[in-house]
Amino acid sequence: MSETNQSQPKRRFDIWRTKGDASSGGEGAFERYETEVGEGMVVLDCVHRIQAEQANDLAVRWNCKAGKCGSCSAEINGMPRLLCMTRMDSFSPDEIISIEPMRTFPTVRDLVADVRWNYQVKEKIRPFEPIAPQAADGTHRMMHEDVERIQEFRKCIECFLCQDVCHVLRDHQKFDEFDGPRFFQFTAGLEMHPLDAADRIPDLKHRAGIGYCNITKCCTNVCPENIRITDNAIIPMKERVADRFYDPLMRLLRFVFQRPSANR
Amino acid sequence: MSVYDLFQIYEHDVLVIGAGGAGLRAAIEASNRGARVGVVCKSLLGKAHTVMAEGGMAAAMGTVDDRDNWEVHFADTMRGGQYVNNPVMAELHAKESPERVRELEAWGAVFDRTRDGRILQRNFGGHRYPRLAHVGDRTGLELIRTLQDHGVHCGMQVYMEMTVVSLLKSGERVVGAVGYDRERGRFHLWKAGAVVLATGGVGKSYRITSNSWEGTGDGHSLAYHAGAELRDMEFVQFHPTGMVWPPSVRGILVTEGVRGEGGILLNSEGRRFMFDDIPENYRQQVAATPEEGWRYVCGDRDALRPPELLTRDHVARCINREIKAGRGSPHGGVYLDIAWIRENMANAPGHIRKKLPSMYHQFKELAGVDITAERMEVGPTTHYMMGGVAVDGETQSSTVPGLYAAGEVAAGLHGANRLGGNSLSDLLVFGKRAGEYAAAFATEHGHKEPDAAQLEDIVRDIERPFARASGENAFSLHHELQDVMQDRVGIVRTQGEMEEAVAKIAELKQRYADVAVAGHREFNSGWHTALDLHCMLTVSEAIALSALARQESRGAHFREDCPEKTAEGATYNLVVRKGDDGAMQIRREPVLEMREALREIIERNR
Numbered sequence: 001m002s003e004t005n006q007s008q009p010k011r012r013f014d015i016w017r018t019k020g021d022a023s024s025g026g027e028g029a030f031e032r033y034e035t036e037v038g039e040g041m042v043v044l045d046c047v048h049r050i051q052a053e054q055a056n057d058l059a060v061r062w063n064c065k066a067g068k069c070g071s072c073s074a075e076i077n078g079m080p081r082l083l084c085m086t087r088m089d090s091f092s093p094d095e096i097i098s099i100e101p102m103r104t105f106p107t108v109r110d111l112v113a114d115v116r117w118n119y120q121v122k123e124k125i126r127p128f129e130p131i132a133p134q135a136a137d138g139t140h141r142m143m144h145e146d147v148e149r150i151q152e153f154r155k156c157i158e159c160f161l162c163q164d165v166c167h168v169l170r171d172h173q174k175f176d177e178f179d180g181p182r183f184f185q186f187t188a189g190l191e192m193h194p195l196d197a198a199d200r201i202p203d204l205k206h207r208a209g210i211g212y213c214n215i216t217k218c219c220t221n222v223c224p225e226n227i228r229i230t231d232n233a234i235i236p237m238k239e240r241v242a243d244r245f246y247d248p249l250m251r252l253l254r255f256v257f258q259r260p261s262a263n264r
Numbered sequence: 265m266s267v268y269d270l271f272q273i274y275e276h277d278v279l280v281i282g283a284g285g286a287g288l289r290a291a292i293e294a295s296n297r298g299a300r301v302g303v304v305c306k307s308l309l310g311k312a313h314t315v316m317a318e319g320g321m322a323a324a325m326g327t328v329d330d331r332d333n334w335e336v337h338f339a340d341t342m343r344g345g346q347y348v349n350n351p352v353m354a355e356l357h358a359k360e361s362p363e364r365v366r367e368l369e370a371w372g373a374v375f376d377r378t379r380d381g382r383i384l385q386r387n388f389g390g391h392r393y394p395r396l397a398h399v400g401d402r403t404g405l406e407l408i409r410t411l412q413d414h415g416v417h418c419g420m421q422v423y424m425e426m427t428v429v430s431l432l433k434s435g436e437r438v439v440g441a442v443g444y445d446r447e448r449g450r451f452h453l454w455k456a457g458a459v460v461l462a463t464g465g466v467g468k469s470y471r472i473t474s475n476s477w478e479g480t481g482d483g484h485s486l487a488y489h490a491g492a493e494l495r496d497m498e499f500v501q502f503h504p505t506g507m508v509w510p511p512s513v514r515g516i517l518v519t520e521g522v523r524g525e526g527g528i529l530l531n532s533e534g535r536r537f538m539f540d541d542i543p544e545n546y547r548q549q550v551a552a553t554p555e556e557g558w559r560y561v562c563g564d565r566d567a568l569r570p571p572e573l574l575t576r577d578h579v580a581r582c583i584n585r586e587i588k589a590g591r592g593s594p595h596g597g598v599y600l601d602i603a604w605i606r607e608n609m610a611n612a613p614g615h616i617r618k619k620l621p622s623m624y625h626q627f628k629e630l631a632g633v634d635i636t637a638e639r640m641e642v643g644p645t646t647h648y649m650m651g652g653v654a655v656d657g658e659t660q661s662s663t664v665p666g667l668y669a670a671g672e673v674a675a676g677l678h679g680a681n682r683l684g685g686n687s688l689s690d691l692l693v694f695g696k697r698a699g700e701y702a703a704a705f706a707t708e709h710g711h712k713e714p715d716a717a718q719l720e721d722i723v724r725d726i727e728r729p730f731a732r733a734s735g736e737n738a739f740s741l742h743h744e745l746q747d748v749m750q751d752r753v754g755i756v757r758t759q760g761e762m763e764e765a766v767a768k769i770a771e772l773k774q775r776y777a778d779v780a781v782a783g784h785r786e787f788n789s790g791w792h793t794a795l796d797l798h799c800m801l802t803v804s805e806a807i808a809l810s811a812l813a814r815q816e817s818r819g820a821h822f823r824e825d826c827p828e829k830t831a832e833g834a835t836y837n838l839v840v841r842k843g844d845d846g847a848m849q850i851r852r853e854p855v856l857e858m859r860e861a862l863r864e865i866i867e868r869n870r
């Protein structure tokens with residue numbers, strides 16, 4: 001496999017395997033595998049090695065192997081993480097590494113979770129709606145200072161690890177009332193977009209259920225892109241919701257000035 | 265029971281195969297023109313290869329240097345492609361990409377900005393002026409996410425995690441496609457008035473590649489077996505800078521943006537070897553000294569570019585030479601150094617992290633290297649396919665009625681070598697055109713039932729690997745193919761080695777007929793590999809035959825046994841198609857005539 005072929009140490013893995021065919025609803029159990037681990041390997045490499053050598057039908061999702069596509073999300077030793085960005089040398093040498101699919105979503109098979117719900121949520125969010133071009137040549141202008149904060153949100157690779165960890169979804173199953181951290185920061189990115197004209201604040205309160213979030217910051221802690229979801233997106237959005245619905249003075253001012261931030 | 269009962273059946277006006285930049289842009293366009301559109305892709309939406317693109321998209325908007333315009337972009341593209349490009353495409357691309365980029369902004373994309381609030385553009389190899397609209401080093405993510413978020417509101421139907429294995433025909437015309445889903449292995453059939461191929465590249469035929477598992481050349485193969493012509497298959501781009509260490513990340517891309525921001529290449533002796541070998545046709549465009557090169561990076565309009573920003577084919581070969589001459593790094597690469605800019609810049613580490621955040625992250629996490637302080641080890645990696653489905657420059661229609669192709673799977677725009685950044689704009693310009701003309705074709709010609717006989721053949725072919733209790737192993741065949749392509753039809757080629765490759769591919773094709781797969785159709789990676797292998801064998805054969813037939817060196821195609829460009833070589837393209845006997849046929853076709861006005865533009869920009 002590699003240039004360093006001096007006998008590589010074997011490591012133990014407990015990998016979730018579903019039983020029966022795909023209609024069995026993801027029931028299963030951990031199975032123990034052992035495979036050699038070479039220098040610089042990440043957990044995804046080990047899963048692939050096991051798949052090639054011992055379990056051809058082991059299902060795992062991946063694409064880029066570089067933390068860019070957000071396909072390989074799973075739970076490693078109980079923590080939501082990307083398989084391709086978790087290095088084996090981050091574990092102690094005799095640790096058994098358990099790998100299972102994201103648990104907040106239904107399991108399709110083995111390590112593959114059914115994340116379709118996330119795509120459905122996004123479709124419900126009002127899309128970007130551009131203001132008229134401001135410049136004489138018919139193009140838009142945006143200042144770098146104004147785009148920097150939404151560029152943070154646009155780094156999102158849609159791995160849905162933040163959705164997986166959020167207790168409102170995971171423990172309380174509020175799939176019908178709560179969009180989840182990924183989509184709060186997505187909405188924040190649209191709301192703070194200097195060229196966007198739409199208003200999503202009422203939706204955030206009513207349809208998206210931002211009120212359920214009690215700012216535990218678990219989402220921020222698992223985000224592989226280090227997006228400060230809670231501080232930079234959710235809290236400002238909660239403030240906007242509060243301003244709009246609970247502060248009559250702000251409401252009046254807004255009525256007079258008509259969304260002053262939209263045309264920055 | 266009829267063979268139709270084996271399939272779940274859908275009907276669309278336009279079926280788009282692929283959900284990268286090209287596929288999504290085509291789907292948006294066709295939807296906006298009233299077509300009922302279906303999009304099939306092998307991964308989840310938003311995960312296609314395009315998401316990995318880093319450096320930027322080329323469009324002559326002139327926001328940073330107002331001397332830039334479509335004519336210069338056109339001339340740069342033709343020079344990069346060594347004049348075997350389709351000039352119609354090069355012209356349309358240069359003219360239309362600024363509008364396509366601005367349109368993306370109007371759909372919500374957020375590019376990095378100039379001081380006066382316009383779209384910032386960066387330097388890239390082979391582009392005379394700063395021309396790449398970008399978002400740090402994650403431009404592909406911005407592009408695909410913008411198209412995805414806009415597209416889902418245009419009414420298209422998306423079929424995720426499904427793989428198309430064959431096109432369907434009615435007489436000469438393509439009228440649909442069949443495929444399977446990964447989850448259950450069920451069969452699906454899409455009837456369509458027109459089909460757009462947007463399946464991306466072929467890198468997985470090589471051992472070292474920047475491409476993901478999706479890059480198995482499916483679209484090239486689907487088109488070929490449906491009777492369409494492929495062209496320029498000898499031109500495979502090896503990107504000069506892929507990661508080489510640790511082994512598990514070998515091939516993963518290190519964006520050219522690193523060099524655009526001032527990164528330099530060094531051999532083990534610490535020599536900046538790119539200054540040693542500057543090709544004739546670029547001599548007037550390259551800095552005389554490192555100091556001038558740095559001024560160029562800083563935006564000095566009178567300075568010329570550093571030699572690290574020469575075209576990819578050339579840089580890749582120089583690196584290859586250093587490694588072969590024993591002047592490589594410990595793990596078989598050379599050094600790429602961006603940390604050195606701290607000599608010239610107060611806040612260099614911060615600047616690097618800001619301009620190249622995902623490179624910083626990638627090296628830190630995967631290789632344990634801090635690029636703001638240490639050198640990277642890099643080496644060439646198989647990156648991009650210039651060759652592909654031969655299309656009409658304006659409409660993107662292939663030589664088979666009802667079949668269109670756009671993006672990496674289509675050929676013509678890039679000729680013998682693609683300039684960095686020209687792919688993302690290619691996806692938008694020609695994705696849009698393909699969607700537009702496919703929708704028009706579907707409206708004009710309506711639906712037609714596929715010939716039923718072919719369905720039974722297709723089902724037999726895709727189930728065949730299960731029919732045998734034992735036989736050849738698909739994974740091993742794949743590795744053997746990757747080895748022969750990497751070692752015999754790679755960066756530096758010779759007659760003898762390529763002949764060996766052709767023979768080896770023929771052998772592999774034969775053994776492929778005996779592939780056996782155990783288990784069932786649900787999420788069976790052995791079966792998937794077996795089906796992908798069919799495509800990779802077809803594509804590899806086309807690459808090897810074409811490379812043998814071009815007896816000169818041009819662009820990405822470099823032959824040690826005929827290292828010079830010939831005058832004749834600029835006059836033809838190589839075209840392959842499936843002969844009536846099922847064997848691959850290859851022929852020369854004259855390069856498309858260029859309008860006089862375009863010729864003059866090239867002369868003016870020499």
Ligand SMILES: Cc1cc2nc3c(=O)[nH]c(=O)nc-3n(C[C@H](O)[C@H](O)[C@H](O)COP(=O)(O)OP(=O)(O)OC[C@H]3O[C@@H](n4cnc5c(N)ncnc54)[C@H](O)[C@@H]3O)c2cc1C
Pocket residue numbers: 281282283284285286287304305306307312313314315316317318319320321322403404426427428429443462463464465474475478482483517647648670671672673684685686687688689691
């Ligand atoms: C790491 C990296 C960095 C790059 N950086 C840049 C850059 O900075 N600038 C630039 O211009 N270019 C860059 N490129 C090149 C550019 O990204 C690609 O050429 C381009 O994204 C290809 O887009 P596409 O739409 O043609 O296909 P892709 O994005 O590759 O998408 C192909 C689609 O087709 C689907 N598909 C394939 N086969 C089948 C099948 N049989 N059935 C169903 N669906 C199928 C796939 O699932 C996928 O959805 C880069 C490439 C790489 C690998």
Ligand code: SF4
Pocket residue numbers: 165166167168180181212213214215216217218219220230234
């Ligand atoms: S901060 Fe809010 S959204 Fe994030 S995990 Fe906690 S409850 Fe969920």
Ligand code: SF4
Pocket residue numbers: 070155156157158159160161162163181182185222223224225226227229
């Ligand atoms: S916000 Fe972070 S954790 Fe959530 S989906 Fe995006 S990248 Fe993943």
Ligand code: FES
Pocket residue numbers: 061062063064065066067068069070071072073082083084085
């Ligand atoms: S495979 Fe793309 S993020 Fe892991």
